[in-house]
Amino acid sequence: MKTKIALFLGLLLAANVSYADLKIGFVNIPAVLEKAPQAEKAKKRLEQEFSPRDKQLVAQQKEIQSMDEKLARDGAVMGASAKSNMEKDILNKKRDAKRAQQEFSEDFNARRNEELGKLQRRIVEAIREIAKAQNFDLLLTDGVIYASEKIDVTSQVQQKLSTMPE
Numbered sequence: 158m159k160t161k162i163a164l165f166l167g168l169l170l171a172a173n174v175s176y177a178d179l180k181i182g183f184v185n186i187p188a189v190l191e192k193a194p195q196a197e198k199a200k201k202r203l204e205q206e207f208s209p210r211d212k213q214l215v216a217q218q219k220e221i222q223s224m225d226e227k228l229a230r231d232g233a234v235m236g237a238s239a240k241s242n243m244e245k246d247i248l249n250k251k252r253d254a255k256r257a258q259q260e261f262s263e264d265f266n267a268r269r270n271e272e273l274g275k276l277q278r279r280i281v282e283a284i285r286e287i288a289k290a291q292n293f294d295l296l297l298t299d300g301v302i303y304a305s306e307k308i309d310v311t312s313q314v315q316q317k318l319s320t321m322p323e
Contacts, residue, residue: 182288182296183304185311189280193318199272207265214261217254221247283317 190196224247232240287310288296296310 179294180292182291182293182308182310183301184284184296184298184314185309186280186298188311189314189318190276192315193276193280195276195279195318195321199276203265203269203272206268207261210261210264214254214258217250217257221250221254224250279318279321280314283314283321287313287317 224243228235228240228243228247232243235243284296284298287293291310293310297304
């Protein structure tokens with residue numbers, strides 16, 4: 158029994174000694190994402206790509222709204238068939254607008270996720286390069302409750318990203 162305890166204490170001591178040389182760092186990924194130049198460029202690309210469709214959707218909504226107003230204003234003096242046709246037309250346009258809005262949202266989200274995935278791969282690449290260059294044993298990102306400023310390498314990752322090609 159005494160030998161088992163001695164062996165256990167010896168292993169604990171050896172484990173503590175071997176971990177004494179660890180170099181650990183921390184990266185705040187949300188801060189990197191916020192300040193990365195690639196994120197701003199991706200945002201501009203998305204705006205440029207989806208702006209025409211967004212304007213088209215806004216125009217569609219304005220058209221429906223004006224048709225609703227016209228029906229409310231002139232509905233009392235319209236003939237029954239004209240009023241019915243206009244109501245059907247408005248209903249069809251609302252249905253089309255809702256479908257177009259849903260397609261727009263799905264396309265935008267897919268494209269945004271694609272851009273975010275590219276950026277995240279670049280961030281991981283930058284973190285790995287820093288870890289290898291500075292001989293880190295462990296770099297942590299999420300789930301860290303506290304990290305000292307001494308081990309925070311977020312600014313280094315941001316600098317590395319700013320020098321990386323698009």
